[in-house]
Amino acid sequence: xxxxxxxxxxxxxxxxxxxxxxxxxxxxxxxxxxxxxxxxxxxxxxxxxxxxxxxxxxxxxxxxxxxxxxxxxxxxxxxxxxxxxxxxxxxxxxxxxxxxxxxxxxxxxxxxxxxxxxxxxxxxxxxxxxxxxxxxxxxxxxxxxxxxxxxxxxxxxxxxxxxxxxxxxxxxxxxxxxxxxxxxxxxxxxxxxxxxxxxxxxxxxxxxxxxxxxxxxxxxxxxxxxxxxxxxxxxxxxxxxxxxxxxxxxxxxxxxxxxxxxxxxxxxxxxxxxxxxxxxxxxxxxxxxxxxxxxxxxxxxxxxxxxxxxxxxxxxxxxxxxxxxxxxxxxxxxxxxxxxxxxxxxxxxxxxxxxxxxxxxxxxxxxxxxxxxxxxxxxxxxxxxxxxxxxxxxxxxxxxxxxxxxxxxxxxxxxxxxxxxxxxxxxxxxxxxxxxxxxxxxxxxxxxxxxxxxxxxxxxxxxxxxxxxxxxxxxxxxxxxxxxxxxxxxxxxxxxxxxxxxxxxxxxxxxxxxxxxxxxxxxxxxxxxxxxxxxxxxxxxx
Amino acid sequence: xxxxxxxxxxxxxxxxxxxxxxxxxxxxxxxxxxxxxxxxxxxxxxxxxxxxxxxxxxxxxxxxxxxxxxxxxxxxxxxxxxxxxxxxxxxxxxxxxxxxxxxxxxxxxxxxxxxxxxxxxxxxxxxxxxxxxxxxxxxxxxxxxxxxxxxxxxxxxxxxxxxxxxxxxxxxxxxxxxxxxxxxxxxxxxxxxxxxxxxxxxxxxxxxxxxxxxxxxxxxxxxxxxxxxxxxxxxxxxxxxxxxxxxxxxxxxxxxxxxxxxxxxxxxxxxxxxxxxxxxxxxxxxxxxxxxxxxxxxxxxxxxxxxx
Numbered sequence: 001x002x003x004x005x006x007x008x009x010x011x012x013x014x015x016x017x018x019x020x021x022x023x024x025x026x027x028x029x030x031x032x033x034x035x036x037x038x039x040x041x042x043x044x045x046x047x048x049x050x051x052x053x054x055x056x057x058x059x060x061x062x063x064x065x066x067x068x069x070x071x072x073x074x075x076x077x078x079x080x081x082x083x084x085x086x087x088x089x090x091x092x093x094x095x096x097x098x099x100x101x102x103x104x105x106x107x108x109x110x111x112x113x114x115x116x117x118x119x120x121x122x123x124x125x126x127x128x129x130x131x132x133x134x135x136x137x138x139x140x141x142x143x144x145x146x147x148x149x150x151x152x153x154x155x156x157x158x159x160x161x162x163x164x165x166x167x168x169x170x171x172x173x174x175x176x177x178x179x180x181x182x183x184x185x186x187x188x189x190x191x192x193x194x195x196x197x198x199x200x201x202x203x204x205x206x207x208x209x210x211x212x213x214x215x216x217x218x219x220x221x222x223x224x225x226x227x228x229x230x231x232x233x234x235x236x237x238x239x240x241x242x243x244x245x246x247x248x249x250x251x252x253x254x255x256x257x258x259x260x261x262x263x264x265x266x267x268x269x270x271x272x273x274x275x276x277x278x279x280x281x282x283x284x285x286x287x288x289x290x291x292x293x294x295x296x297x298x299x300x301x302x303x304x305x306x307x308x309x310x311x312x313x314x315x316x317x318x319x320x321x322x323x324x325x326x327x328x329x330x331x332x333x334x335x336x337x338x339x340x341x342x343x344x345x346x347x348x349x350x351x352x353x354x355x356x357x358x359x360x361x362x363x364x365x366x367x368x369x370x371x372x373x374x375x376x377x378x379x380x381x382x383x384x385x386x387x388x389x390x391x392x393x394x395x396x397x398x399x400x401x402x403x404x405x406x407x408x409x410x411x412x413x414x415x416x417x418x419x420x421x422x423x424x425x426x427x428x429x430x431x432x433x434x435x436x437x438x439x440x441x442x443x444x445x446x447x448x449x450x451x452x453x454x455x456x457x458x459x460x461x462x463x464x465x466x467x468x469x470x471x472x473x474x475x476x477x478x479x480x481x482x483x484x485x486x487x488x489x490x491x492x493x494x495x496x497x498x499x500x501x502x503x504x505x506x507x508x509x510x511x512x513x514x515x516x517x518x519x520x521x522x523x524x525x526x527x528x529x530x531x532x533x534x535x536x537x538x539x540x541x542x
Numbered sequence: 543x544x545x546x547x548x549x550x551x552x553x554x555x556x557x558x559x560x561x562x563x564x565x566x567x568x569x570x571x572x573x574x575x576x577x578x579x580x581x582x583x584x585x586x587x588x589x590x591x592x593x594x595x596x597x598x599x600x601x602x603x604x605x606x607x608x609x610x611x612x613x614x615x616x617x618x619x620x621x622x623x624x625x626x627x628x629x630x631x632x633x634x635x636x637x638x639x640x641x642x643x644x645x646x647x648x649x650x651x652x653x654x655x656x657x658x659x660x661x662x663x664x665x666x667x668x669x670x671x672x673x674x675x676x677x678x679x680x681x682x683x684x685x686x687x688x689x690x691x692x693x694x695x696x697x698x699x700x701x702x703x704x705x706x707x708x709x710x711x712x713x714x715x716x717x718x719x720x721x722x723x724x725x726x727x728x729x730x731x732x733x734x735x736x737x738x739x740x741x742x743x744x745x746x747x748x749x750x751x752x753x754x755x756x757x758x759x760x761x762x763x764x765x766x767x768x769x770x771x772x773x774x775x776x777x778x779x780x781x782x783x784x785x786x787x788x789x790x791x792x793x794x795x796x797x798x799x800x801x802x803x804x805x806x807x808x809x810x811x812x813x814x815x816x817x818x819x820x821x822x823x824x825x826x827x828x829x830x831x832x833x834x835x836x837x838x839x840x841x842x843x844x845x846x847x848x849x850x
Binding site: 136139151154253255259265419443 | 573574575576578579580581582583584585586587588589590592593594597624625626627631632635636691694695698699702705706707709710794795796797798800804805807808811812813
């Protein structure tokens with residue numbers, strides 16, 4: 001993303017450099033998995049400088065999240081296969097998806113020696129939900145009963161505590177929601193639900209510079225801003241996932257090209273996403289140390305259904321037609337060099353609840369049918385498709401390719417409209433000022449189909465940029481919300497996802513890939529669906 | 543002399559106010575709402591947005607925001623960045639790094655640039671002159687990001703002579719590569735500039751007089767020739783130092799140097815008014831001071847120039 005502008009030049013420069021050093025794509029020998037391991041070895045991890053102080057409820061970007069994820073453990077966590085596991089919690093029980101009883105594993109400690117109790121959670125959540133504390137993740141508590149008392153739309157909070165949270169004893173508390181939410185247990189995985197020690201409330205700002213968590217790693221030294229942040233194995237960590245290494249040095253880079261140069265020379269150990277400019281050749285550079293696997297994020301084209309023209313019911317056919325004019329497979333392979341896969345629905349493959357073919361025939365490439373559908377729907381409004389996107393991300397390649405397909409296969413004029421920054425494009429979209437299709441992407445908060453379906457397509461949902469509203473889809477989602485078992489819920493959400501394609505509020509295009517790599521110094525590097533290494537499992541070679 | 547300096551210092555005040563106001567207005571006219579952008583692709587919660595706007599003073603009229611900012615500035619308060627850290631801290635992190643890098647680069651272009659310039663000026667048309675001419679032409683015509691990435695890949699990644707990026711900016715050995723890349727372009731200009739003036743002055747009457755007087759060649763070149771030839775070079779170097787201090791966004795990016803250029807770039811991207819204005823304000827001061835120093839240096843170099 002960063003540095004995409006100079007990408008072509010960099011590639012050019014490196015080609016010249018390779019010629020100059022008389023060296024083709026190097027294939028290095030990697031002996032994977034068998035080297036002697038130093039249990040106290042420290043490895044370096046690619047990261048970007050966190051945008052704010054390190055407070056779990058105020059961290060909503062990857063730079064800060066990676067630090068939070070290592071220094072804290074929530075009630076639950078996901079394993080590498082996206083299966084929900086208990087972490088700090090002994091059990092989270094519910095019979096109706098509305099009333100939860102949380103029992104903690106006793107004896108866990110914060111890095112400063114303080115014991116983790118039920119109050120460490122309840123107090124932290126109440127603090128974060130409070131409108132006065134203006135936490136960016138406060139809306140994560142929105143389902144808890146009494147949220148509107150601590151976080152009214154306007155004015156001062158009426159209360160300091162949410163009535164839905166009750167401490168039973170040191171190792172047990174209950175949660176009451178204002179309505180059943182079948183994925184609430186999954187949601188508890190998110191950073192916002194981490195516990196906080198008493199030391200936090202004395203000086204939240206100082207805490208943000210030097211967080212004290214209950215996770216497998218504790219912070220070492222002070223945060224060298226824009227340079228690095230070090231965490232080391234926490235000896236008193238009680239969880240099952242005890243680190244197999246001594247710690248992690250998070251290195252902050254402003255350009256991923258710089259980090260890639262470090263990776264190639266073993267000065268950086270793990271890079272969870274190689275630069276866009278290197279996607280075509282990183283496998284040659286890294287050999288077996290290259291990783292390419294699915295990631296829990298997608299790329300779509302959203303439509304302004306609040307617009308008079310696009311909002312007409314018959315335009316659903318036009319959207320379906322446009323979708324069928326796009327040859328996703330070819331674009332994914334050629335223009336994107338395998339860094340994304342063709343989508344068959346909104347939920348990426350491998351996510352719990354995913355089933356093949358939600359989109360059905362509407363995501364198959366069929367130019368003849370495409371033209372026919374567009375004709376049936378009365379043609380594209382204004383006889384021209386404009387796709388708005390932000391040019392500071394790696395979007396130009398696929399937007400151009402998609403537009404080209406629409407022009408050639410659907411016979412509809414298509415132009416792209418690049419906004420210089422994400423911020424600018426985002427403002428136009430969220431303020432519903434666009435009257436043309438736009439890039440819409442989603443990165444999951446937790447691995448479940450619900451997160452891909454409900455957050456963007458429920459009436460009035462937070463990320464429903466299209467202004468889409470359909471009673472029958474809402475009803476299917478509500479039904480799934482109240483499902484008794486996870487299986488039943490997942491099936492319900494899939495029904496809703498399938499139903500979406502009758503109206504096709506957005507065209508699913510691609511599901512994302514993680515294209516990562518690691519150095520010769522480390523082994524046993526596994527990356528999960530959230531594009532993060534299983535840090536505790538990484539082994540540093542002697 | 544004292545009066546001249548005082549007058550110049552007084553002139554800085556309106557320049558200072560004008561630039562800060564301009565930058566302030568420019569940052570606010572950037573499209574995109576910085577507070578809403580904090581929420582990423584999630585919906586911004588209205589109550590939280592309102593509170594944050596209030597905390598950062600963004601709910602006040604623009605002119606009052608500027609007034610608050612300036613009055614804070616005179617009490618030594620540079621305001622707060624959206625990261626929650628004081629802007630003064632951000633600058634205290636970034637400036638030493640950039641100053642180190644800039645001085646290093648400056649030293650290189652000063653020594654090598656003037657050295658090569660004098661040598662080629664004295665040996666006009668000879669072999670060395672031709673070689674340096676070609677070298678400077680190449681340097682000037684290749685964009686810095688190509689040069690930087692090339693140097694990083696060949697010297698850092700392939701030959702492993704230096705670390706490809708800067709991990710510790712206090713370690714001068716890591717700064718060599720970025721400093722050389724940063725210096726190269728200006729170095730080429732300084733060389734060309736010095737060469738031309740030296741060659742020109744070599745044919746001047748006063749040099750011929752000095753030679754005719756029987757002065758040793760070392761004195762003719764070192765004192766008589768150099769003093770006059772350096773005036774345009776010093777002008778160039780003065781503004782160049784200001785430019786180097788402003789941080790080299792491209793070079794800092796390639797070598798991951800956490801300097802001023804990087805800080806400024808990030809701040810512009812996230813529409814962080816206080817940080818942009820703070821950094822630019824300091825940069826304006828650096829420019830003003832360095833151009834003052836250049837003017838004073840003229841008087842030292844050319845005895846005909848006297849400031850009253």
